[in-house]
Amino acid sequence: MRTILVASDAPSVRAEVVAVVGEPDTEIVEIDSGQAVVAAVDEYEPDLVIVDLQMGSMGAMAVCSELRLEESIDNLPHVAVLMLLDRRPDVFLAKRSGAEGWLVKPLDPIRLRRATQALVDGGTYHDESFQPVPVRIGPDGDTPAGAVAGAPAASAHD
Numbered sequence: 001m002r003t004i005l006v007a008s009d010a011p012s013v014r015a016e017v018v019a020v021v022g023e024p025d026t027e028i029v030e031i032d033s034g035q036a037v038v039a040a041v042d043e044y045e046p047d048l049v050i051v052d053l054q055m056g057s058m059g060a061m062a063v064c065s066e067l068r069l070e071e072s073i074d075n076l077p078h079v080a081v082l083m084l085l086d087r088r089p090d091v092f093l094a095k096r097s098g099a100e101g102w103l104v105k106p107l108d109p110i111r112l113r114r115a116t117q118a119l120v121d122g123g124t125y126h127d128e129s130f131q132p133v134p135v136r137i138g139p140d141g142d143t144p145a146g147a148v149a150g151a152p153a154a155s156a157h158d
Contacts, residue, residue, distance in 0.1 A: 001025050001026065001027055002025065002026050002027070002047045002048075002120055003026070003027045003028075003029065003044050003045065003046040003047055003048075004021055004026055004027070004028055004029070004046055004047065004048045004049075004050060004116070004120075005028075005029045005031060005037065005040055005041065005044060005046040005048070005049045005050070006018060006021075006028060006029070006030050006031065006050045007030075007031040007032075007033075007034065007036075007037050007040075007049065007050070007051040007052065007055065007060075007063065008031075008032070008051070008052035008055055008084070009032050009033060009052070009055045009056050010052065011032075013052055013084065013107075014030050014032070016107055017050055017084075017107070017112065018030065019109075020107075020109045020112045020113055020116075021050070021112065021113065021116050027044075029044050029046065033055065033056055033058065034051070034055050034056060034057070034058025034059055034060075034062060034063045035056075035057075035058050037049065037051065037058075037063045037066070037067070038063075038066055038067065038070060038076070041067060041070075041076055041079055042075075042076060045077065045079075046079055047079070047080070047120050048079070048080050048081075048082060048116060048119050048120050049063075049067070049079050049080070049081045049082070050081075050082045050084065050116070051063050051064065051081060051082070051083055051084065052083075052084045053083055053084060053085050053086055053090055053093070054086060060081075060083045060084070060085075060093075060094075060097070060099070061083075061093045061094075061096070061097045063081075064081045064083065064094075064097035064098055064099050065097050065098070067079060067081065068097070068098045080100045080101070080119040080120070080122075081097075081098075081099040081100055081101070081119075082099065082100070082101040082102065082103065082115055082116065082119055082125065083097075083099045083101070083102040083103075084102075084103055084105060084107065085102050085103065085104045085105065085127075086104075086105055087104065088104055090102075090104070091104075091126075091127075100119050100123075100124045100125070101115050101118065101119050101124055101125035101126065101127075102125075102126060102127055103115055103125075103127045104127050104129065108129075111127060111129065115127070
């Protein structure tokens with residue numbers, strides 16, 4: 001049986017995550033504050049911690065940093081962390097804190113299940129779904145005026 005700790009002060013976020021990752025062979029531990037995560041990791045020894053970025057006075061970045069600190073002084077075993085981010089620029093925070101994975105909200109059940117499985121299996125998961133669409137560059141090196149990112153540029157003959 002695997003154990004997943006879900007930490008968010010928003011009951012709706014916890015319910016959404018539990019609905020996707022909860023399976024008969026999975027024990028789910030729900031935590032509603034960042035301050036309670038370290039003690040819960042010590043008590044339950046989860047295979048994965050899924051933590052919301054914005055959570056009271058101790059969000060995902062602080063939680064992940066605290067878990068890594070406790071691990072570095074042998075107070076806790078290593079546990080994979082999946083961060084639930086509010087926007088794409090927050091990826092910097094996830095990378096900086098040492099999280100093995102991240103997802104940008106709104107949560108998609110397929111991506112959440114893939115991320116969870118990848119991290120439980122010892123891998124990583126980096127949500128690429130919100131990467132900017134590449135912009136085509138015209139032959140003169142400039143983006144054609146009025147061009148839509150990823151769309152073919154209109155010619156003068158159109």
